[in-house]
Amino acid sequence: MPTNWDAVNAQCPFYLTETINTITCEGIIGQTDVHGFHLRAFKAEHKNKFCNRCFKRCKYYIALINEKYPEEKPSTKKR
Numbered sequence: 001m002p003t004n005w006d007a008v009n010a011q012c013p014f015y016l017t018e019t020i021n022t023i024t025c026e027g028i029i030g031q032t033d034v035h036g037f038h039l040r041a042f043k044a045e046h047k048n049k050f051c052n053r054c055f056k057r058c059k060y061y062i063a064l065i066n067e068k069y070p071e072e073k074p075s076t077k078k079r
Helices: 005-009 040-051 059-068
Strands: 015-018 022-026 032-036
Touching: 005 015, 015 040, 022 040, 022 059
Parallel strands: none
Antiparallel strands: 015 022, 022 032
16 A cells, blocks of 8 residues: 555556655565666656556556466457
């Protein structure tokens, strides 16, 4: 569960929390992955673009969803 006041805007199911320069997401096996940013502006841009809106396009979301739920992968077979 998110622990900061701005977390209410996060739509990504793997988002956990953040600090000034990091975003913490759920990890592959119950652990967490921390994504650090050199500037607060970069973190804010990432959060607004992915965590708050288009999380299915985030490379971290894609990696987690493919690892945790491989059966959810879209089929590539032609019918």
